[in-house]
Amino acid sequence: MELKVCKFGGTSMADGNVILNAAKIVSADVSRRYVVVSAPGKRFGGDVKVTDLLIALYDAYERADRATFEKVFEKIEGRFLGIEKELGSDLKMRKTLDTVKNEVLSGAGRDYCVSRGEFLAAQIMSEILHVPFVDATEFVRFDERGILKEETYSLAARVLANYPRAVIPGFYGLGADGKVKTFSRGGGDISGAVVARGVNADLYENWTDVSGFYACDPRIVDAPKCIEELSYRELRELSYMGANVLHSDCIFPVKSAGIPIRICNTFRPEDKGTYIVPAIKRRVGDTVVTGIAGKTGFTTIGIEKSMMNAEIGFARKVLSVIEKHGVSLEHLPSGIDSMSIVIDNTFLQEKEIERIVEEIEAAVSLDRIYVHENVALIATVGHGMAKSIGTSARLFKALSEAGINVNMIDQGSSELNIIVGVDAKDCNACIRAIYHEFFN
Numbered sequence: 001m002e003l004k005v006c007k008f009g010g011t012s013m014a015d016g017n018v019i020l021n022a023a024k025i026v027s028a029d030v031s032r033r034y035v036v037v038s039a040p041g042k043r044f045g046g047d048v049k050v051t052d053l054l055i056a057l058y059d060a061y062e063r064a065d066r067a068t069f070e071k072v073f074e075k076i077e078g079r080f081l082g083i084e085k086e087l088g089s090d091l092k093m094r095k096t097l098d099t100v101k102n103e104v105l106s107g108a109g110r111d112y113c114v115s116r117g118e119f120l121a122a123q124i125m126s127e128i129l130h131v132p133f134v135d136a137t138e139f140v141r142f143d144e145r146g147i148l149k150e151e152t153y154s155l156a157a158r159v160l161a162n163y164p165r166a167v168i169p170g171f172y173g174l175g176a177d178g179k180v181k182t183f184s185r186g187g188g189d190i191s192g193a194v195v196a197r198g199v200n201a202d203l204y205e206n207w208t209d210v211s212g213f214y215a216c217d218p219r220i221v222d223a224p225k226c227i228e229e230l231s232y233r234e235l236r237e238l239s240y241m242g243a244n245v246l247h248s249d250c251i252f253p254v255k256s257a258g259i260p261i262r263i264c265n266t267f268r269p270e271d272k273g274t275y276i277v278p279a280i281k282r283r284v285g286d287t288v289v290t291g292i293a294g295k296t297g298f299t300t301i302g303i304e305k306s307m308m309n310a311e312i313g314f315a316r317k318v319l320s321v322i323e324k325h326g327v328s329l330e331h332l333p334s335g336i337d338s339m340s341i342v343i344d345n346t347f348l349q350e351k352e353i354e355r356i357v358e359e360i361e362a363a364v365s366l367d368r369i370y371v372h373e374n375v376a377l378i379a380t381v382g383h384g385m386a387k388s389i390g391t392s393a394r395l396f397k398a399l400s401e402a403g404i405n406v407n408m409i410d411q412g413s414s415e416l417n418i419i420v421g422v423d424a425k426d427c428n429a430c431i432r433a434i435y436h437e438f439f440n
Contacts, residue, residue: 002031005201007170007192010041010049011209012266013121016086022207023128025269032205034160034195036170037125038188039117040079050079050117051185058113061104073101080120091127096120111172112180118169118188126167134159134166140173140194142181148173148194153253156198168195189247193261197253204254204261206246211265212274213238213245216292216435220428225439227291229275234290234381235261237417241379242295246276280383288388289438292431294378296424298330299353300408301341303360304368309336314364321359325352331377331419333410337367340408342377342421372407376427380434381417392418398437404430 008022026032039050053076060069077097084093097120104113119135126133139155142148152173160166170188175181183190189206196204213235215225230238232251239248245263254261261276308314315334322329322341331342343353357369385391392411395418399406408421422430 002202003199004029004032004203004205005034005036005192005196005199006032006205006207007036007188008038008125008266009188009206009208010038010051012207013037013040013125014043014047015040016083018266019083019087019124019128022266023125025207025266026129028269031202033165034199034201035125035129035131035167036188036192036195037118037121037167038170039121040083048075050076050121051114053079054114054117058104058110061113062110080124083124087124087128089127091124093120093124096123109179111175111182115169115172115180115182118171122167122169129165129167131165131167132163134163134168136169136172136191137174137180139198140191142173142175144176146175146181148183148190152194153198156195157200160195160199184247184249186244186247187249189250190253193250193253193259196259197257200257201259204259205264206250206261207264207266208245209265209267210245210263211268211271212263213243213276213291215290215439216431217243220431221435224435225287227274228272229277229280230290231280231383232276232278233416234280234383235276237379237381238291238293241293241377241381241419243291243293251276287438288382288385288391289380289434290382292378292380292434292438294376294427294431296374296376296427297345298375298377298421299343299345299348300372300375300421301343301353301357301360302368302370302372303339303341303366304337305364305366306337308339311364315339317363318360321356321363324359325356327352327356331408331410333408342375342408342410372421374424375407375421376424376430377419377421378427378430378434379417379419380438383416385416385418394437395420395434398433399430402429402433404433 012022013019026035041049053072057072060072080093084091100116123133139159141152170191172180172182193204212226215227218224232255236248236251239246258278262273264273265271327343327347330344333340380395404422404426406420406422410419
C-alpha cells in the first residue's frame with residue numbers, strides 16, 4: 001500500500017473548523033499515515049500567528065516585563081482554548097498551557113517557547129484523529145552549529161516503525177545541548193520532509209492555502225498559471241528568490257530518496273496541485289520558462305580594475321573582506337575587468353557597507369568602486385531555457401519595452417536561470433514584463 005506523509009501549514013491549523021477539515025482530508029485516504037503540523041496561523045487579515053505571539057512572549061520574559069508577558073500569554077491561551085471550544089472536545093488545553101507557561105518562566109529557553117505552537121497543535125490533531133502523538137525531539141537531531149544531523153533519518157525510521165500512524169509537531173527537534181532546537185522560520189516543511197524520508201514515503205503532501213505553485217506571485221500578476229510539475233532544482237531556485245509556497249531546504253531530505261512532493265490546497269482538496277519531482281523531461285511545445293520570482297533588499301558593490309584577470313589572488317583578497325564581516329555572498333557576476341558583489345541586506349549592520357568598501361580599497365588597488373543600494377533580484381527559471389534559442393533576447397526585449405533598466409545580469413552555469421538586478425521600485429514591473437512575454 002502507498003505511504004504518504006502529510007504536512008499541514010499554519011492556515012490549515014488556524015481554528016477548529018479548518019483543523020476538522022484537515023483531519024477529514026487525512027481520514028479520506030488510508031495511505032496518509034503520518035501527519036506533521038505547524039502552529040496555528042492567521043485566521044483573517046490583521047490576525048497574529050501563534051508563533052509570532054510566542055516570540056513576543058519570550059521577548060517579554062527576557063525583558064522581565066511580567067505585565068506584557070501575562071497579556072501576551074492570555075492571547076495565546078485564548079487561541080488554543082478557542083480551538084478547543086470550536087472542536088467541542090475536552091483536550092486539556094488549559095492544563096497543558098499552564099505547563100508551558102511554567103517551563104518558560106523556569107528558563108526553558110527561546111526555542112522551547114517558540115516551538116510550543118507546533119507542540120500544542122500536534123496534540124490537538126492527535127486527539128481529533130485518535131492517532132498517537134510522537135514528539136519531534138524523539139528523532140530530530142541538530143549538531144552544535146544548529147545543522148540537522150544525518151542520524152535524524154535512521155532515528156526517525158526506528159522510532160516511527162513503532163507507530164503505524166502518528167501525528168508529529170513540525171519546526172523543531174533536539175539540539176546538541178539536549179534542549180529544544182528550532183529550524184529556521186517555515187521549517188515545518190523541512191520536518192515533513194524529514195519524516196517522509198525516515199519512513200521512506202511514496203509521496204510527501206504539503207497542504208497549504210494555495211492550489212499549487214504559481215508561475216509568479218498572484219499578488220503581482222492576476223491569475224498566473226499554476227505549474228503542474230517542476231523539478232527539485234527549479235523549486236530551489238524559485239523558493240530562494242522569494243516564492244514562499246514551500247521552504248527551499250525541504251528538498252534536501254527527500255532528494256536522496258527521490259520522494260516526490262505534492263503541494264495541495266486544504267480548502268480545495270479536489271484541486272490537482274503541483275508535483276515537485278527529481279527531474280522533468282520537457283516536451284516540444286512546453287513553456288520555455290517554468291516560473292519567475294524576485295525579491296528586494298540587496299546591495300551591490302561594483303569593482304573595476306584593468307587587468308583584474310591577470311592579478312593572482314585578486315578575488316580572494318576582495319572576498320576575504322566580505323568573509324571578515326560575516327556577510328553572506330549572494331552572487332558574484334564578473335567581467336574581465338569588473339566584478340559585482342551582491343549582498344543580502346539582512347547581513348549588513350548600519351554603516352557596515354561603508355567599512356567594507358574602505359577595507360576593499362585598502363586590500364587591493366582599484367580603478368573604481370561604487371555601491372548600488374535598493375536592488376531587487378529577479379530570477380527567470382526553467383529547464384527549457386537551456387535548449388531554447390533566443391530566451392535571453394526575449395527577456396531583455398520585454399524589459400526594454402517596459403522601460404526597465406537592468407543593472408546586473410547573472411546567468412547560472414547550468415542555464416537553469418537568468419537573474420537580473422534592477423532598482424527595487426521596478427521589481428514588480430519587471431516580474432510582470434517577463435511573465436507576459438513568456439506566458440501570454
